[in-house]
Amino acid sequence: MSTVAASAATPAFVPDRPAGAPREETHETVGEIHSPSARITVREVTVWYGEKIGIENVNIDIGSNEVLALVGPSGCGKSTFLRCLNRMNDIIDNCRMTGDIRLDGEDIFDPKLDVVLLRARVGMVFQKPNPFPKSIYDNVAYGPRIHGLSETRADTDEIVQRSLERAGLWEEVKDRLEQPGTGLSGGQQQRLCIARAIAVSPEVILMDEPCSSLDPIATARIEGLIDELRQQYAIALVTHSMQQAARVSQRTAYFHLGHLVEVGETSQIFTNPRHTLTEDYITGRVG
Amino acid sequence: MNSANGARRVTSTVADPRFQARLRRRYASERRFQWIGRIALALGGAFLALILGTIVANGYTAWQQTFIALEIHFDPERLDPEGNGSEDALLAGDYGGLVKAALRKAFPEVRKRRERRKLQALVSPGASFYLRDMVLEDPSLVGETRTVWLPADDDVDMLFKGHIDRSAPEGSRRLSDRQLGIVDALAARGAVEKRFNRAFFLAGDSREPEISGIRGALVGSALTLLVTLLLSFPVGVGAALYLEEFAPRNRWTDLIEVNINNLAAVPSIVFGLLGLAVFLNFFGLPRSVPMVGGMVLALMTLPTIIIAGRAALASVPPSIREAALGVGASRMQTVTHHVLPLAMPGILTGTIIGMARALGETAPLLMIGMVAFIVDIPHTPFDPATVLPVQIFLWVDSPERAFVERTSAAIIVLLGFLIAMNGLAVVLRRRFERRW
Numbered sequence: 001m002s003t004v005a006a007s008a009a010t011p012a013f014v015p016d017r018p019a020g021a022p023r024e025e026t027h028e029t030v031g032e033i034h035s036p037s038a039r040i041t042v043r044e045v046t047v048w049y050g051e052k053i054g055i056e057n058v059n060i061d062i063g064s065n066e067v068l069a070l071v072g073p074s075g076c077g078k079s080t081f082l083r084c085l086n087r088m089n090d091i092i093d094n095c096r097m098t099g100d101i102r103l104d105g106e107d108i109f110d111p112k113l114d115v116v117l118l119r120a121r122v123g124m125v126f127q128k129p130n131p132f133p134k135s136i137y138d139n140v141a142y143g144p145r146i147h148g149l150s151e152t153r154a155d156t157d158e159i160v161q162r163s164l165e166r167a168g169l170w171e172e173v174k175d176r177l178e179q180p181g182t183g184l185s186g187g188q189q190q191r192l193c194i195a196r197a198i199a200v201s202p203e204v205i206l207m208d209e210p211c212s213s214l215d216p217i218a219t220a221r222i223e224g225l226i227d228e229l230r231q232q233y234a235i236a237l238v239t240h241s242m243q244q245a246a247r248v249s250q251r252t253a254y255f256h257l258g259h260l261v262e263v264g265e266t267s268q269i270f271t272n273p274r275h276t277l278t279e280d281y282i283t284g285r286v287g
Numbered sequence: 288m289n290s291a292n293g294a295r296r297v298t299s300t301v302a303d304p305r306f307q308a309r310l311r312r313r314y315a316s317e318r319r320f321q322w323i324g325r326i327a328l329a330l331g332g333a334f335l336a337l338i339l340g341t342i343v344a345n346g347y348t349a350w351q352q353t354f355i356a357l358e359i360h361f362d363p364e365r366l367d368p369e370g371n372g373s374e375d376a377l378l379a380g381d382y383g384g385l386v387k388a389a390l391r392k393a394f395p396e397v398r399k400r401r402e403r404r405k406l407q408a409l410v411s412p413g414a415s416f417y418l419r420d421m422v423l424e425d426p427s428l429v430g431e432t433r434t435v436w437l438p439a440d441d442d443v444d445m446l447f448k449g450h451i452d453r454s455a456p457e458g459s460r461r462l463s464d465r466q467l468g469i470v471d472a473l474a475a476r477g478a479v480e481k482r483f484n485r486a487f488f489l490a491g492d493s494r495e496p497e498i499s500g501i502r503g504a505l506v507g508s509a510l511t512l513l514v515t516l517l518l519s520f521p522v523g524v525g526a527a528l529y530l531e532e533f534a535p536r537n538r539w540t541d542l543i544e545v546n547i548n549n550l551a552a553v554p555s556i557v558f559g560l561l562g563l564a565v566f567l568n569f570f571g572l573p574r575s576v577p578m579v580g581g582m583v584l585a586l587m588t589l590p591t592i593i594i595a596g597r598a599a600l601a602s603v604p605p606s607i608r609e610a611a612l613g614v615g616a617s618r619m620q621t622v623t624h625h626v627l628p629l630a631m632p633g634i635l636t637g638t639i640i641g642m643a644r645a646l647g648e649t650a651p652l653l654m655i656g657m658v659a660f661i662v663d664i665p666h667t668p669f670d671p672a673t674v675l676p677v678q679i680f681l682w683v684d685s686p687e688r689a690f691v692e693r694t695s696a697a698i699i700v701l702l703g704f705l706i707a708m709n710g711l712a713v714v715l716r717r718r719f720e721r722r723w
Contacts, residue, residue, distance in 0.1 A: 091612065093536050120615035130606035132625060142624075143614035193610070200614055 030275045031264035035063030035251070039204055039234040040085060045099030047080050047089065054080040058099070058260045060253055062204065067226060067235045069249030069266065071242065073281065076255040078238045082206050085236065086122035087115050103204070120147055123197035127209040129189030131181030131196070136173050139181040139192055140164060143200035159199055167195035168225050187218025194225065204234045212240060223248050242282055246270050254278045342702075346695025352484035352497060353444040354436040355410055355473060357389040359418065361428045372429075377422055382415035386437065394469060405466050409473075411438040413486075413498030436482065441496040441689035443470055447481065450688055461688075487696065491662045492678065496689035499682075501697050503664045507577055507657070507672030508646060508704075514581020514668050515645050519588040520638055526589075527596030527634070532622050551590035558587045559651030567655060574656035578668040583651045588641040595637020599630040632719035639712040643705050649676040675701045 038061035047054040055077035062068050062085075070078040080089065087108060089095045101108050108118050120143070131139050140160045141150070150156040160177070164170040169191040173184070181192050190210055197205055207226070211219040226235060226248050239245050245252055245266065252269040254262045254277070262275040273279040300306055363370065365388075366380035390406050391397075397406050414437040421435070422428050438444075442461040445451050457464050473479050490500030534540045562583035566572045572579050603626050611621040652658065657673050658681065665672035673681070675697060682694040 086613070088609065088612065091608070091618075116615050116617050118615075119613060124609075124613035126606060126609055126613070128606055130604075130610040132607065132610060133629065142611075142616075146614075146616055146620055146624075196610075196614060 029059060029260045030262040030278075031269075033060045033260075033263050035061035035066070037063040037065070039064045039104060040236075041100075041102045042081075042084075043100045043102075045081075045084060045097065045101060047077075047084060048094075048096045049092070050094040053258055054095075055084075055255070055258045055260070060260060060263055062234050062236055063251075064234045065230055065232075066251060067230050067237055067249040069245035069252045070236060070238045070255060071240070071245050071252060071281070072255035072261075074240075075257075077258045078255050079208055081255065081260075082124075082208055082236055082238050085204070085206055086119050086124055088119075088124065090115065120200050121202055122204045122206060123200065123202035125190070125193050125197050125205065125207045125210045127212055129186055129193050129213070131184070131189050131192050133180060133182050135178045136164075136181045136184070136192060137177040140195050140199045143196060147200055149200065163195040163199040164192075166198055166229070167191045168221060169195055185218070187214050187221060190214060190218070190222060191225065194222075194229075198229070198233075202233065204236070205229065207235065207237045209238050209240060211244065219244070242270070254281060256281070339702075342695045342698050346692055346697075346699050348448050349487060349692040349696035350484055351481045352486065353439040353447045354480050354482045355439045355443070356434050356436050356478040356480070357386065357393065357410070358432060359385050359389050359435045359437075360392075360432040361385065361418075361422065361430060362388065363430050366422065366429050372426060374423065377426060377429075378419070380419065380422070382418040382422075383412075385418055386410055386414050394472075397469075402465060405463060406469060409440055409443055409466060409470060411440050411495055411497045413493065413495050414438060416498070436480065438486065438497045439479070441687055443479075444497055445688050446470065447479065448692075487693065491664045492660060492673070492681070493662060494660075496685075496687045496693060499690075499693065501675065501678060501700060503661060504673050504675045504678035504697070505700070507580075507661075507665050508674040510577035510665060510668045510672065511580040511584060511652075511657075511674055512642060512646055514578055515584040515588055516638070516642060518582060518585035519592055519641070522585075523589050523592030523638070523641075524596050524634055527593045527600060528622060528627065530593070531597045531600040532626065533618065547590050547593050551594055554650075555587050555648055556650040556654065558583050559654030561586065562651060563654045573669065573671075575659045575661070575671040575673075576669050577657075577665060577672050577674075579655050580652050580657050580672075580674065581668065583655060584645040584648060587648065587651060588645050591641035591644065592634070592638050595640070596630070596634045599633025599637065600626060602633065603629045632715050636712045636716050639708050639715070643708040643712075646674075646704060646708070647676055647701065649674075649680055652677055653680075675704075 040062040042058055042060045042062075045058045046056050058077075058081060060068075070081065072078050083089045084097060084101060085108075089097065097109070103118070103121065106113065132142065134142075137160055140163050141156045144150045144156060144159045150159055161170060161174075164173065169188060172188060173179075173192075181189065184192060190213075194205075194210075210226075211222050214222065223244060226237065229235060230250075237245075237249060249266045252264065252266045253260055254269065254273075254275070256277045262269065262273060262278045264274070269278060270282060273282060362385060365384045366382070367376050369376060387403075387407055390410065391403070394406055397403055417437055418435065439447075442451065446462060446467075451461060453460075453467065462470070470479065486498050487500045489502055490498055491503030493499035530540060530543065562579060566579045566582055567574060607625050607629065608621055611625045612618070616624065652674060658677050659671060659673065660681065661671050661673055663670070679694055679697045679701065682690045682697065
């Protein structure tokens with residue numbers, strides 16, 4: 001192990017791994033997939049896009065009050081996995097899924113379950129800030145309105161203010177709530193999207209590379225926000241930044257070519273990965 | 288060694304005379320291309336100017352019409368012989384006789400029967416309708432004598448607009464020497480005047496150019512377009528929404544898409560034949576009515592609206608749909624709250640352009656009988672009517688010289704509506720264009 005770590009420091013002339021070195025063939029996930037306080041349990045989930053497999057046989061728990069970071073090279077299935085959790089893959093035409101995902105013990109693929117309610121419980125923040133081309137106020141108020149969470153204008157006002165405060169945006173926009181959300185800066189837009197997601201009081205928040213289009217200052221604000229939100233929600237965060245995963249997450253899952261390779265405490269994954277693929281990735285040899 | 292090598296190679300390429308020649312050729316071909324483009328533009332502009340110029344030059348005279356002033360005695364004997372003053376009696380009055388009497392009084396020297404007939408031919412046969420309308424509006428005129436400006440016959444009108452050659456031999460002239468003398472005498476008395484041609488805008492079609500107008504065709508066009516819009520817009524937008532947002536992508540929807548694209552390219556007369564076979568012959572709907580015309584044009588416009596609508600819907604970024612779905616909106620809510628409003632400007636632009644095309648369409652309407660000669664102005668979509676382009680077609684086919692200017696004037700009106708509609712489409716696009 002130490003030799004590998006040493007060679008990772010000088011990546012330019014590392015000879016290929018000796019033929020006898022252990023290389024996982026079974027795609028068994030390494031590490032502890034279970035969480036003591038699991039909100040979402042994912043078992044044997046496989047997703048196809050037509051004939052192509054997106055992710056295969058994924059098993060993992062997402063616990064409450066934790067940030068689970070999903071890392072891995074591009075196209076490894078992180079986003080596919082994330083989009084299973086609120087059934088956003090439903091809108092992709094040729095996408096099929098098998099397996100079992102439970103939110104608080106409820107099967108989210110139960111035909112009797114209303115996908116609209118599921119998405120109210122599992123909020124999502126996307127890679128590119130995507131505020132509606134409406135006012136800041138309407139962006140946040142939209143979810144509560146369609147779910148009937150707010151009966152009166154005063155209720156809505158309160159939800160909007162609370163959500164914007166929690167997203168750390170209130171002070172910046174309180175005087176211009178009627179201005180279009182698309183007129184904000186990138187980082188503000190992303191916080192607006194977070195406010196929009198938490199306005200419907202979800203239980204889980206899915207974040208798909210929320211900082212990938214933001215500058216480092218805006219990123220730091222969002223990361224601080226994620227850490228605060230963790231107190232109340234379970235968060236699954238897809239990220240390409242190892243540093244970000246290390247900074248904000250408690251547990252980390254490493255995906256590789258559609259397989260969930262390793263899950264563990266973030267500190268353990270980054271200091272002492274068990275799987276060679278994980279190690280290759282976090283030390284910068286792959287991906 | 289390396290850099291020296293590189294430096295030598297760079298200078299050698301540029302210094303090479305063949306390179307210089309090639310470079311000159313490249314610039315020359317670029318200039319050539321630009322000039323070809325400019326010439327094409329200039330040619331296009333010139334032809335457009337020629338067309339518009341010809342139409343305006345031919346058509347602007349139609350805004351005016353020659354009128355002749357006559358002392359009309361509203362003779363109770365002729366209008367209301369029984370003296371009961373009822374509207375029916377006034378409607379049946381001999382107004383033509385009033386004109387004849389007035390002309391006889393003005394030119395007592397004309398005695399011979401044939402000459403009198405020629406004298407009467409100087410005033411429009413439609414003059415009696417003018418007098419009738421005057422009396423119906425104000426029955427107290429009966430018994431009075433008034434100077435009334437009556438529309439001159441189209442030949443007189445053409446004479447004053449310079450389209451009749453006085454030097455031509457009498458036999459090949461529409462007006463005889465005697466008639467010319469009378470007209471000149473009238474003009475000398477100040478009884479001939481060119482006035483604004485209200486009839487052109489207020490009257491329906493007529494065999495007499497001087498009392499024919501485009502109102503019937505305009506109303507017919509409006510009714511037809513209304514039917515077209517009411518049928519094609521909801522159906523087209525609904526189809527576009529379903530195909531773009533809800534329908535699965537499979538062989539069937541591919542087939543439908545191909546068919547819609549092909550329908551948009553089908554010659555319009557084929558839609559006319561379809562309307563004739565299905566709406567008239569099979570369903571037995573009435574001929575020549577805007578309702579059927581609108582249905583046929585709706586069929587023709589549908590593919591345009593569907594294609595434009597789908598393009599507009601597809602241009603709404605998927606991130607907006609994901610955002611709405613992500614906060615728990617249903618697919619229907621996503622579409623009605625977010626996607627459709629954002630796509631609306633594009634859909635409306637496509638619709639207006641489709642409508643403009645329908646407004647200018649002639650061929651399919653010929654098939655369903657909207658080419659009939661209809662004098663009455665339609666009031667409902669079930670009244671027989673014609674439409675502007677068909678009216679132009681009818682007039683251009685008429686032998687009277689005075690219809691030439693009216694044809695051009697009708698074209699000006701039609702082009703005006705088309706430009707207004709396309710302008711509206713541009714305004715809508717500018718106004719509601721969004722950036723994401």
